[in-house]
Each structure stands twice: as C-alpha cells, then as structure tokens.
Amino acid sequence: MELVLFYLSAAVAVTSTVLVVIQLNTVHALLYLIVSLLASGFIFYLLGAYFAAVLEVIIYAGAIMVLFLFVVMMLNLGQKTIDREKAWLTPGSWRGPALLAALLLAELIYTLAHTAGVNLGQAVSARSVGIALFGPYLLTVEAASILLMAGLVGAYHLARPLQDKEEP
Amino acid sequence: MTPVPMLHVLLLAAILFALGLVGVLVRRNLIVMLMSVEIMFNAAGLVFIAGGSRWGQPDGQVMFLLILTLAAAEIGVGLGLVLQIYRQFKTLDADALDGMRG
Numbered sequence: 595m596e597l598v599l600f601y602l603s604a605a606v607a608v609t610s611t612v613l614v615v616i617q618l619n620t621v622h623a624l625l626y627l628i629v630s631l632l633a634s635g636f637i638f639y640l641l642g643a644y645f646a647a648v649l650e651v652i653i654y655a656g657a658i659m660v661l662f663l664f665v666v667m668m669l670n671l672g673q674k675t676i677d678r679e680k681a682w683l684t685p686g687s688w689r690g691p692a693l694l695a696a697l698l699l700a701e702l703i704y705t706l707a708h709t710a711g712v713n714l715g716q717a718v719s720a721r722s723v724g725i726a727l728f729g730p731y732l733l734t735v736e737a738a739s740i741l742l743m744a745g746l747v748g749a750y751h752l753a754r755p756l757q758d759k760e761e762p
Numbered sequence: 763m764t765p766v767p768m769l770h771v772l773l774l775a776a777i778l779f780a781l782g783l784v785g786v787l788v789r790r791n792l793i794v795m796l797m798s799v800e801i802m803f804n805a806a807g808l809v810f811i812a813g814g815s816r817w818g819q820p821d822g823q824v825m826f827l828l829i830l831t832l833a834a835a836e837i838g839v840g841l842g843l844v845l846q847i848y849r850q851f852k853t854l855d856a857d858a859l860d861g862m863r864g
C-alpha cells in the first residue's frame with residue numbers, strides 16, 4: 595500500500611516538474627514547482643526522513659518559494675512576457691538541449707540499472723540528526739551559518755537601488 | 763517503514779535532475795532558470811536522503827540540510843541579481859546580457 599503512495603507521489607513530482615519547464619506563465623510555473631517540492635517532501639517522509647520532510651515543506655516550499663513569488667510579483671510580468679516566451683520556445687530552440695539531456699538521462703539509467711536491488715526505509719529520527727549536527731558536523735554547521743550571513747549581506751547589497759551613475 | 767526499492771528512488775532523482783537540466787538549457791527567462799537550478803538541488807537532496815535511509819544513518823539528512831542552506835543563500839543572491847538586471851535592461855531575457863558594459 596505504501597509503495598503505491600510512493601509511485602503516486604513520484605508521478606506527481608515528475609508531472610509537475612515537466613509542467614514547470616514547459617509553463618510559459620512564471621507564476622503558474624512557480625506554483626507547479628511548489629507542488630513538486632511537496633511531493634518530494636512526501637517521498638522523504640515515506641523514506642523515513644521525517645525531519646528532512648518537515649524542513650522541505652517549511653523552508654523549501656514555504657520560505658524559498660515565497661521569496662520567488664515576491665520577486666515575480668515585484669517585477670509584475672504581464673501578458674507581454676508570456677507572448678514573448680511563446681515566441682522564444684520554438685521546437686528548433688529546445689530540441690537540441692532536450693535531446694542531449696535525454697541522452698545523459700539514458701546513460702544514467704543504464705548505469706543505475708546495474709546497482710544491487712536493495713530496499714530503503716530505515717527511519718532516522720530527528721534526535722540522531724541533531725546529535726550528528728552538533729557533534730561531528732559542528733564545524734560544518736558554523737560554515738553554513740557564515741554562508742547564510744554572506745548570502746544575506748550579498749542579497750541586500752545587490753538588490754538595493756543603484757545610485758545615479760557617476761564616473762569613478 | 764515502507765520498503766521502497768532503492769533503484770526506483772535513484773531513477774526518480776535522475777529524471778528530476780535531467781528535467782532541471784533541460785529547464786536551465788532551454789528556457790531564457792532568468793527566473794525560470796533559477797527555478798530549474800532549485801529542481802536540480804532538490805534531486806541531489808533526494809539521493810542524499812535515499813542514502814541516509816539505506817544505511818539508517820543521520821548523515822544523509824545532515825547533507826540535505828546543507829543543500830537547503832546552499833539553495834537559500836544562492837536564491838537570495840540570485841534574485842538580487844535578477845532584480846538589478848531587470849532594473850537595468852527592463853527584461854528577463856538571458857540573451858540580453860551579452861554586452862560587456864551595460
């Protein structure tokens with residue numbers, strides 16, 4: 595029964611990701627991406643990674659996607675952009691990259707098909723994750739916090755309105 | 763817990779990664795390209811979770827947490843750049859940025 599749930603959410607994830615790539619309206623693509631991330635979160639739950647599933651929903655589908663949504667709404671892209679996107683997406687422009695990516699995917703699947711068939715599903719509790727984070731991974735956590743700090747300062751610096759152009 | 767075949771999880775991650783790659787290569791809208799990068803990050807995270815679930819170790823989820831941090835920082839800086847590009851060029855076309863000086 596749970597296996598059916600896994601295949602169902604995998605199908606939802608793949609379908610909504612395809613729609614993200616081919617959707618012309620940016621807001622619709624964003625909403626499909628949220629559906630895809632929620633489906634991945636459910637797969638994490640099925641694999642026994644409860645803590646990661648919660649983080650996926652709260653941080654990925656919640657915070658990061660809302661940031662995207664704010665920027666899309668700030669830019670206020672209208673029908674004009676959709677028409678232009680339609681003009682860009684000609685079969686000639688997407689056929690080559692799609693073919694090459696499909697070739698890479700086929701190679702990857704061929705390689706994966708020779709791995710041993712093992713089953714997943716060992717639950718890992720949030721407690722052991724926390725112990726690992728603040729034990730052997732303590733330095734990594736500090737590095738991640740420095741990265742977030744740098745990202746915050748960089749985003750503030752980049753997104754602020756430019757001053758009137760002055761020659762140095 | 764559910765005994766999910768590892769091969770199928772890896773296949774799902776591979777398909778999601780390839781779709782994200784196609785999105786980055788095919789689309790010219792900068793925001794959709796950033797979203798495709800997020801899809802690829804998420805596929806990589808799925809493989810880490812599968813590894814953690816395979817051996818019952820917390821390291822997979824720790825690595826997923828780090829990917830999450832990286833994605834958040836990358837998106838903050840990337841969207842700041844997108845805003846600045848839109849202010850300067852009045853378009854989100856990646857091909858509009860082929861000049862060296864504005």
